[in-house]
Amino acid sequence: MTVRGPSRVERLPRVTGYESVRAAGRNFERYSSLHQGDEDVRAYRQLPLEADPPLHSALRAFLVPFFSKGSLAPYQHGIDADARELIAPLASGELEIVRGVGLPLVVRTIARLLDRPNDIEEWVSWGPSVWGDHDGRRDGAALLAFLQRAVDEGAAGTGGRLFNLLAHTPIAGEMLTRDQQIGVGSLLLAGGRDTVMNLIAGIAWMVAAHPAHVSALRGDLAMRTAFIEETLRLTTPLGLMERIDRGESGGDPEVSPHVGLDFASANHDATVFTCPAELRLDRPAATPHVAFGIGPHACVGAPLARMEAHAVLDALLAHAPNGLIVQEHQAHFRNVGGVQVPASFQRLVIAAR
Template identity: 40%
Template sequence: MNIIKGSKAVREAARDYERYSSNLQGDQDVRDYKQLPLEVDPPDHTEMRALLAPWFSKENVAKLEPEFRKIAKHLIGSFNNEVEITHELALQMIVQCLGVVFGRPQDVSEWFSWGPDTWITDEAGIRHGDHLDRYLKATFDELDENPTEDLFGVLNRAEFSGRALTRKEKYGMANLVLAGGRDTVVKLISGSLWHLANTKEHLQTLKNQPERIPEFINEMVRFLSPLPMMHRVDTEQTTNPDEPIYTWLSFVSANQDKEVIKDPEQIKLDRGANPHLGFGYGRHSCIGMHLAQLEAKVVLEEWFLKFTDWDILPTSEIFFDLEDYVYIPSRFHRLDLALTS
C-alpha cells in the first residue's frame, strides 16, 4: 500500500489533483455510484461542491445552534446513572441535527436505524448497502411527485453543467452528506468524553472555563484524526485505467508530525496554533467541519451543565488499531459511562 505521510507531503499531494486524482469510486462492495463531490476532480468538483456548500456554511450552521441545543438538552436530560455514548448520545445528536440542517426531520429515525457506519455489516463481516439504495430511491421518487424545499428537494431540481443531475449523481451527493458526518462525529464526541474521563484536570479546566471548549474540540480533531486516510488514483503509476494504482494520503500522520506539532501524542488544552489536517486539506477539505464542530461544542456545553464527573465502564469496547499510532482510539464500538451529576 502506497501511503504519503507527514504534513508537508500530504498537503502537496492534496493540492496536486492532476497527479493524485479523486476520480474514482470507493466502497464498490456496497454502492455502484460515486460519492459526490468527493470522487471527482475539477472542474466537475467545483460546480458540484457549490451546490452543497451553502447548506454547510459557517453562517448557515451557526443559525441552527438554538435547535441543536434543544436536541442536546433533551438527550442529556434523559440520562441518569449510566449511558452508552456512541449511540444514545453521539449518533442520536448527529442524525437529529442532520434532520434540522437538511430540513428532513421525518427521516431521522430511519437514519438512526442504520447505525454509525451507514453500511450495515453482518455477522460474517460482509457489508450491505441495500437499505440505503432503497431509501434513496424512495426519497427521490417521492420528490419527483411532490417537490420540496429541503436539501434533497433542492438537489432534485439542481442543474449541473447546464443539465439536470442524473439519479446516480443525486444519490452520490445525498449518500455523502448522510455518511460523511456519522462515524467521524461519533468518534469526536465519544473521544472527547473518553479523554476527559481519563484526564480529570482537563475536565476541571473545561468545566470552569467552557469558553475553551472549541479549542479543545479542535485539538481532539487533530489527535483523533477521525478520518485517518483517504485514497487517490496515482495517475503517474496507473497505466491501465481499469486497474488504478491507489495512493493514500495519511491525515493522521500529518496530525502526528513532530515537525509541525510539538508532542503530538499529547492532548493539550493550550496548544495555540494547531495546523492539523483532521478535516483534510485543499479543495476536498471537509464541507461539514462547521457542523461537526458545532455539534460537538453544544453537546459538551450541555453535558457540563448536568454532569460533574464520569468514568468509563469495563463493558465499553474501544479499539486501538491505527498502525504506528496505537495510542489513538480508532473506533468506539460502545462507550459506557458511569455518571455523577
C-alpha cells in the same frame, strides 16, 4: 461477530507525514479523486468526494451554502437542546454514548440539514454506519432504497429542500443524473454520521482522561474549542482517503496507481506535534490538524460537526461538572509513538465523576 481484515484502501501504499499529506491533498491535478470506493456496498460515486474539477467544483459550490454560518445558525438551538436531553441521564447514572447520544444526535442533525424529519427512525434503525448493522457484514441496500425514494420525491418537489434542489438545479450547465443525485445524498448521509459519532465519543473519552482540565473547560469557550480540535487531531475519525496518483505529468487515472492519503499519520507527526499522543490545549495555530482534510476536498460539513461537538461538550460539562469516568469501552486504537490513542468507538459507557 465477523472480524474484518484490512480493507482494499488500507492495503494501498500511503502518502504519510504532515507536509507530504498537506501537499498531496492540495495537488488534485496529480492526486485525483476520480474513483469509486466502498465497492462492496455501492455501485455509484459519492459526490463531490469522488470527482475532480470541473464537476467537483460545481457540486461543491452547490453544497457549500448549506453549511454557511447563516444556514447553520437556525439549527444551533435544536442541536444544543438535543445534546442536553440525550446527555441528561448522566446526572443520575451511567450512559452509553455511541448509540445513546452520538447516533440520535447525528441523525436528528442530518434530518434538519436535509429537511426530512420523518426519516429519523429509519436512519437510527441502520445503526452507527450507513452500511448497516449486520453482525460485521456491510450492506448498502437499505441506504440505496432510501436514496432512490428521496430522489423520486425530490423530482416531485416533496423530497425536502436539498433533494428538491438536487433534482431541479442545473450544475455546471447540466441537470444531475439519478445516480449523481444518489451520490450526493449518500455522501451527506454517510460523511456526517460515524465520523461525528466517533468525535462525540472521543470527546467523552478525552474528558474522562483529563480530569485536571475540567474546571477550566467549563468557564472558557476558547479552551473548549482547543479541546475539541485536539480531540479531532488525536482521533482523526476519517484517517485514510483514497487518491489516484497520476504522477508529476498527470497520467491517465484509469491506469495510474491508487494510494491512501494518511490524515492520521499527518496528525500524529512528531516533527510537527510535540508529544503527538498528548492532548495539549496550546498547540501553535500555525500547524492546524488535517482531520477535516486539506485542499479542494476539505470537509464541507466541518462547521456542522464542530457545532455538534460543542453542544456535546457543553452538555457533558453541565451534567458532570467534576468530569467523567469510563465504565466500559469497545474501541479501535492507533499506536502513536508507542501510546494507544482511540480512533473509533463501538461502545463507550461513561458516568459522572
